[in-house]
Amino acid sequence: MPRGGHGSGLGHHGRLSPLNLERFQTARLRAERLSAAHLPQLQHMDRDPQVMTYLGGVRDDAGLEAYLERNLAHWDQFGYGVWVLHALQGGNFAGRAVLRHVDVDGRDEVEVGYGFLPAYWGQGLATEITHACLRIARDDVGLRSVVALAAMDNAASRKVLEKAGLRFDRQVQHVIGPHALYRIDFAPASG
Ligand SMILES: CC(C)(COP(=O)(O)OP(=O)(O)OC[C@H]1O[C@@H](n2cnc3c(N)ncnc32)[C@H](O)[C@@H]1OP(=O)(O)O)[C@@H](O)C(=O)NCCC(=O)NCCS
Secondary structure, three states, X not given: OOEOOOOEOOOOOOOOOOEOOOEEEOOOEEEEEOOHHHHHHHHHHHOOOOOOOOOOOOOOHHHHHHHHHXXXXXXXXXXXXXXXXXXXXXXXXXXXXXXXXXXXOOEEEEEEEEEEOHHHOOXXXXXXXXXXXXXXXXXXXXXXXXXXEEEOOOHHHHHHHHHOOOEEEEEEEEOOEEEEEEEEEOOOOOO
């Protein structure tokens, strides 16, 4: 996975260099750190009822502003968060990916997540970006475990999580209703 930055973060080797995860690429996607300049793309996506079916419905302007503020602050605090995704082919905005702290039943976890515009569904892109986010979580951030939350009936998302190697843990009550909690544990680095 080619990286735009330098510095490998905390990682397995315990080096305390700063994280630089602001941009990376997969085979078909270019990911860049969320910034305030992405507001129009987020509006486009979060006003689409098809995209937001399992995410609590479309976001109004106030909801979007709060989303942006919260997720910009997450980047400042942790050095990772929401990435905005563009298709390498054609360069158009395609979706977003997430690695983010989340409270699950009172416990601090880091979740992986994703969302794409419908034109990009069904091509394996969510699976591709999830693999990349999990590698970052393990190798750059140095996490031992990552979770994901999908609405119980979000079959496509649950399939993505299973394909990416997460396993169903249990049903939990999340902000907008009952969710399937998935988890992946990373084996400790050898040597
Ligand atoms: C969920 C979402 C990210 C999936 O993206 P995607 O790029 O189409 O996902 P992938 O192509 O990597 O994989 C989807 C898998 O689910 C399967 N799938 C799609 N719709 C399905 C359905 N209704 N029921 C069962 N499986 C389904 C696909 O066949 C594919 O599996 P396969 O590779 O074995 O054929 C996309 O639909 C989306 O952005 N939805 C709106 C936002 C959202 O819900 N995000 C997740 C929040 S938890």
